[in-house]
Amino acid sequence: MTTVPLQHLLIFSTLLFFIGLYGATTRRNMVGILISIEIMLNAVNVNFISFARMLDVSATVAQVFVIFTIVLAAATAAVGLAIVLVLYRNQKTIYTDEVELLKW
Amino acid sequence: MSALLSIPFFGSELILVVSFFIAMALDFAFSDKKWVAYFTLAALALAWWFGPPAGASVRLFFGSFVWDPVTHFFKGLIYGTIGLTVIASLAYEQIPGRIRGEFYMLLVALALLLTVMGASVNLLMIFLAIESVSLTSYLLVGFQKFDQRASEAALKYVLFGAVSTALMLFGMSLLFGITGSIELSIIGAHIAKLDAASQTLALIGMLFVLAGIGFKISVVPFHFWAPDVYQGAPTPITAFLTIAPKALGFAVLARVFLTAFPFFMAQWATLFSFLAILTMTIGNVLAVSQHDIKRLLAYSSIAQAGYILVGLAAPSSLGLQAILVYVIAYLFTNLGAFFAVLAIERQLRTNDIGAYNGLAKRNPFLALSLTIFLLSLAGIPPLAGFIGKIFIFASAVKEHAFALAIAIALNSAVAAYYYFKVVKAMYLTPADSAERIENPMPTRIAICITLAGTIAIGIWPTVLIRFAEQALIVFPAF
Known part of the structure; x- marks a missing residue:
């Protein structure tokens, strides 16, 4: 069985990360931004797992780290969506460029 | 040190965990929530009292945490900030009673x-701690959930915060x-032995980690x-956010960069010098x-x-000492300034500087007292x-x-201008009414304590x- 080389996995995760970063900085929809952030966090998870699989490093540490990342990503999404909901109730919008009470 | 042996060093944290749940129960029992606040203060005092004494450096829970005098120092800073914030927020009526x-x-x-x-002295614990502190702060910033500005501030905080956490994790x-x-x-010992290509990669990782911590300490860029967050958040929370998470951000920054990246010290010291000059100039201007x-x-x-940040841009033991002295001086001064703002906002319902005319x-x-705090922020002796x-x-x-020293001197002059603008409004401009x-008892106590601290340190x-x-x-x- 041939395995995917580490470089390819790292290129994939870096691409995934920057796609997420691009989405987070250019999207107007707040839910879209939250999804882009999840993509960035998943790129981190891919990184950890591929290092643990391919290199001579502790697999347990990497897997524990990934589990914690997943849990805190869920918590961030919960808090983030709750805040988006509150903002929607107050300002009737979920587009970041229409939220502009606090400026200069 | 194993988990069981670590427990005695974790006494105050355990007390805080238990008091968190007791506070939750008290919240159901009392309709007048000031009792929960009193309980909070008692819990903090108790936790401080039963904490382990400051002494040698001990690694706890299989090397996840370290109990050393620096941790002890920052623990005192945190408890002090939170205690004062709780006292002052007793007078803050814009948060619904329920x-x-x-x-x-x-x-x-x-x-x-x-x-x-x-x-924390390992990457997982640093990530967990920073992220859970951030999550709790997002909630507190958006606490006035019927206030448009507060929810907008919370949203901006959560989006910026989550992106910077992702950057830090990638690093x-x-x-x-x-x-x-x-x-x-171990990371610090390992980096010195790597080949040049891996060291470049480690440098990139370091920059990503800096982005995550830089967000916490709000360093330019x-x-x-x-x-936006500081303006929209409830005033006691703004006071708290400008001190405790920021000071702890600096603690983490010092720990990470001095233990994990001593090999790159020349590089990051230069980087910090640029960031420090940029941060103070942009902030002041x-x-x-x-x-x-x-x-x-x-x-x-x-x-x-x-x-x-200058304390780390010129890395030395004097620089570290300067950071510790500065955060404590800043704690009393900035908390006091925000408490005075809170007392005024409470009655006038505005934070416009025009409302301070003839105060x-x-x-x-x-x-x-606001004048003394502003003078202390401007760095006027003997404060x-x-x-x-x-x-x-x-x-x-x-x-x-x-270059850093000149930047500090020039910036102090700019800063003095806008602090004195407020002082001038209070003393020289006639009042509209x-x-x-009124200055209710809780804010009076909080302002008196911070005032005493500001003058005594001076x-x-x-x-x-x-x-x-x-x-x-x-x-x-x-």
């Missing part, structure tokens, strides 16, 4: 999480891949969230044109972060801010970082300097 119990509860949780943040994953460890000290006092103090707090006639005590600034200045000069501004700085020296006695660097 949810005030949860407000105090979350502050207890923050006391615990921030202590953990200061004690951590690279560091783990290169060095095979998440322990800061990661400062965009700060003015943008503060000049502000009309909202909370926003003005927000930009001033960005500038202050720039001053504190000296409407409440002489508030005007005088606390002056002691902090002189230490920072000395640490830059001692390392021959004259003669109605007296007059007897040796006590604080000795504390800072003792805290650094077993710190691994230098």
Whole structure:
């Protein structure tokens, strides 16, 4: 069985990360931004797992780290969506460029 | 050290966990939430009392945390900030009574999480601590859930915060891949032995980690969230956010960069010098044109972060000592300024600087104490801010970082201008109305404590300097 080389996995995760970063900085929809952030966090998870699989490093540490990342990503999404909901109730919008009470 | 042996060093944290749940139960039992606040204060005092004594450096829970004098020092800072915030928020009526119990509860949780943040010495714990402190802060910023500005501030905070956490995690994953460890000290030992290509990769990882921590301490170019969040958040929370998470951000920054990246010290010291000059200049210049006092103090707090960063831009034991002295001086000064703002906002329902016209006639005590806090922020002797600034200045000069020293001097002049603008409004501009501004008991107590701290540090700085020296006695660097 041939395995995917580490470089390819790292290129994939870096691409995934920057796609997420691009989405987070250019999207107007707040839910879209939250999804882009999840993509960035998943790129981190891919990184950890591929290092643990391919290199001579502790697999347990990497897997524990990934589990914690997943849990805190869920918590961030919960808090983030709750805040988006509150903002929607107050300002009737979920587009970041229409939220502009606090400026200069 | 194994988990069981570590428990005795975790006494105050356990007490805080238990009191968090008791506070939750009290929230159901009492309709007058001030009892929850009193309980919170008692819990903090109890936790401090039963905490382990400051002594040698002990690694707890299989090397996840370290209990050393630095942790002890920051624990005192956290408990002090949270205690004063709880006292002042008793007078803050813009938070609906029904949810005030949860407000105090979350502050207890923050006391615990921030202590953990200061004690973490491995990447996983640093990530967990920073992220959970951030999550709790997002909630507290958006606590006035029917207020449009508060929810907008919370949203900006959560989006910026989550992106910077992702950046930090990406850096951590690279560091783990290169060095095979998440322990800061092992990473530090490993990087020196790598080949050039891997070292470049480690440098990139370091920059990503800096982005994550830089967000917490609102250093330029990661400062965009700060003015909006500080303006929109409830005033006691703004006071708290400008001190505790920021000071702990600096603690984490010092730990990470001095233990994991001593190999790149020349590189990051130069980088920090640029960031420090940029941060103080941009913070001060943008503060000049502000009309909202909370926003003005927000930009001033960005500038202050720039001053504190000088302590790491000129890495030496004097620099670290300067950071510790500065954060304590800044604690009393900035908390006091925000408490005075809180007392005025409470009655006038506005934070416009125009509303401060003639304050000296409407409440002489508030005007005088706010003046003292602003003078201390500007670094006028003999107040606390002056002691902090002189230490920072000395640490830059001692390392021959004259560009930094000149930047500090020039920026202090700019800063003095906008602080004096407020003082001028209070004393020289006539008031629109003669109605007296009330200063209720809780804010009066909080302002008196911070005022005493500001003046006492200015007059007897040796006590604080000795504390800072003792805290650094077993710190691994230098």
